[in-house]
Amino acid sequence: MTLAIAAVIRQIPRGQVSTYGAVAKAAGYPRCARHVAKVLNQVRGLPWQRVLGSGGRISLPGELGLEQRFLLQAEGVKFRGRKVDMKACERAFPKRPVVGGNRRRVPKK
């Protein structure tokens, strides 16, 4: 799964971005946004700067965040204040079947 996620991230082209949640979903693990973050830490050689928080927010704290912003702008990604212009730059991934079998919120009652 770590690999599946890494593979998805590698598919984000220059000038485009995606989000943790979207990447997780595209890899077949819709609720593992958090794991995506972890993968970005461990796996090297990934275009880490192209992965953002929901809504196009930069989630990296401090200086790394600034660098991310810088790199993205260098790739031609447009910013709207602190957020990326997702409408224009978000990468659309082909749909993928969910791996672990679809789990649904139990109506609980």
Add this chain to the structure above:
DNA sequence: ACTTTGACTTCGG
């Protein structure tokens, strides 16, 4: 087998 760890997400105030 159990606990911790994330660059998360959504919602409410």
Add this chain to the structure above:
DNA sequence: TCCGAAGCCAAAG
């Protein structure tokens, strides 16, 4: 817009 809380889940230790 900015917190805080709660939900989430596989990987790593």
